[in-house]
Amino acid sequence: MTATPVQRFALAARTATFGRTFGDPVLLVAAARLRRTMRLEAGASPKIVDAMDAPLPDGPLVDARPDVDRLVADARRVADAEKQLIDDLIREIDSAWPKKPQPIASWSGTIAPGQAARFRIAAGGEIAIAGDGRAPVVLSAMIGGQMMRDERALRSCAYMIQDWGTDDAIVDIGNLGRSASAIVVAWHD
Amino acid sequence: MVADSTDPDRRRLMAATLLLSIMPKSSAYAAPTPDIASFPDIEGYAISDDLADMGRSLADPVLLLAALRAGRWVAKPETENGPYGTATIQHRARSHVGDDEPLRTAIDAMTLVATKAPPAYDSGTVAIPGKKRQDVTTFTVPEAAIMRVTAVVRSPTTRRPALRSVVVISNSPDVAKSSPLRTTHEVRVRPRDRLTLRLENLLPEPLTCRFFVTKRKR
Numbered sequence: 001m002t003a004t005p006v007q008r009f010a011l012a013a014r015t016a017t018f019g020r021t022f023g024d025p026v027l028l029v030a031a032a033r034l035r036r037t038m039r040l041e042a043g044a045s046p047k048i049v050d051a052m053d054a055p056l057p058d059g060p061l062v063d064a065r066p067d068v069d070r071l072v073a074d075a076r077r078v079a080d081a082e083k084q085l086i087d088d089l090i091r092e093i094d095s096a097w098p099k100k101p102q103p104i105a106s107w108s109g110t111i112a113p114g115q116a117a118r119f120r121i122a123a124g125g126e127i128a129i130a131g132d133g134r135a136p137v138v139l140s141a142m143i144g145g146q147m148m149r150d151e152r153a154l155r156s157c158a159y160m161i162q163d164w165g166t167d168d169a170i171v172d173i174g175n176l177g178r179s180a181s182a183i184v185v186a187w188h189d
Numbered sequence: 190m191v192a193d194s195t196d197p198d199r200r201r202l203m204a205a206t207l208l209l210s211i212m213p214k215s216s217a218y219a220a221p222t223p224d225i226a227s228f229p230d231i232e233g234y235a236i237s238d239d240l241a242d243m244g245r246s247l248a249d250p251v252l253l254l255a256a257l258r259a260g261r262w263v264a265k266p267e268t269e270n271g272p273y274g275t276a277t278i279q280h281r282a283r284s285h286v287g288d289d290e291p292l293r294t295a296i297d298a299m300t301l302v303a304t305k306a307p308p309a310y311d312s313g314t315v316a317i318p319g320k321k322r323q324d325v326t327t328f329t330v331p332e333a334a335i336m337r338v339t340a341v342v343r344s345p346t347t348r349r350p351a352l353r354s355v356v357v358i359s360n361s362p363d364v365a366k367s368s369p370l371r372t373t374h375e376v377r378v379r380p381r382d383r384l385t386l387r388l389e390n391l392l393p394e395p396l397t398c399r400f401f402v403t404k405r406k407r
Contacts, residue, residue, distance in 0.1 A: 003246070011236070011239050011240070014236050015255065018228070018232075018233065018262070021224075021225055022225060022262050024258055024259075024262065026255050027258055029255075030252055030254075030255030033251055033252065058232070059227060059232065060224045060225075060228055092289075151368060152371070154229075
């Protein structure tokens with residue numbers, strides 16, 4: 001098993017986005033199952049700065065936050081003909097690996113339009129974000145004078161690893177929409 | 190009646206409206222209906238692949254089932270027996286499912302799930318040696334359409350510029366782009382056009398790339 005808890009958080013957010021866009025209960029349960037493998041613990045609060053202009057990622061605006069209870073509720077709502085299967089899968093969510101959820105640092109908050117939450121991630125660290133889908137959120141990182149973005153980012157979720165040299169990454173999570181957006185950030189140094 | 194911005198009641202109303210517009214709404218907030226067509230195919234393939242990788246490493250049949258479902262929604266263009274193909278993932282999922290009969294039935298029934306995705310025309314995985322350029326697919330177009338040609342570096346760890354790509358249609362070079370991890374072209378084609386995807390590895394070490402040729406959804 002090579003995936004870190006932050007990578008699993010990022011995959012849970014992307015799978016939640018996919019499942020909510022297509023209304024697929026199996027994907028929503030899978031996102032909940034991934035999310036159950038970690039425990040979010042409050043980390044350092046970010047500095048709030050003005051958001052930089054940046055290209056918007058692709059994709060629909062949809063809630064990417066992989067909250068287990070909401071994912072389960074959403075899965076039940078769209079289960080239709082698969083209700084029995086989905087109920088069975090929901091009962092098994094807690095059996096996901098690992099048995100004990102792994103702790104990761106996190107921050108939950110709201111970013112106003114035109115503002116960004118700024119984090120500092122050490123070399124080798126990684127960070128993932130999941131937004132509520134009310135506004136596009138963009139993760140951009142400045143590492144050693146170079147601007148980096150997640151090539152796979154959707155409008156409400158993204159993931160970055162700092163694998164360049166020994167510099168810290170300055171990571172800005174900017175709200176480029178017109179509404180405030182609630183986000184969840186998970187990271188490790 | 191003309192609104193007076195100096196009216197205290199009016200100003201309070203404007204302030205309240207502004208505050209409401211920037212405050213997080215309650216859980217009763219109804220998200221807008223997601224736009225399926227705007228979901229990028231390539232991200233659907235990537236999520237399906239990543240769920241398959243995660244499901245394999247965790248021996249988790251639910252994640253493998255989700256990988257199959259994700260691939261169905263975007264008509265993931267894989268050969269049945271490739272590493273990310275339906276047959277391979279189904280086989281893995283069955284081997285981990287134990288005596289969970291409903292889950293086994295769901296995995297067996299995957300081929301029956303209808304997809305709303307457009308057809309995918311070609312795909313594959315190629316290894317490109319360091320600092321080399323090669324044609325990775327040549328494809329005859331069956332219909333007039335806007336085709337989307339995408340190449341992705343599979344390793345998510347590198348952030349360095351790694352790829353440059355060119356799409357050639359009937360021997361006419363299109364615009365070249367480069368990207369750290371992904372490169373996508375959209376080209377308008379006519380029936381019987383020949384379309385070639387040419388990739389160049391900008392790094393000294395070999396890269397593994399996946400490529401996809403699909404029709405744009407809209």
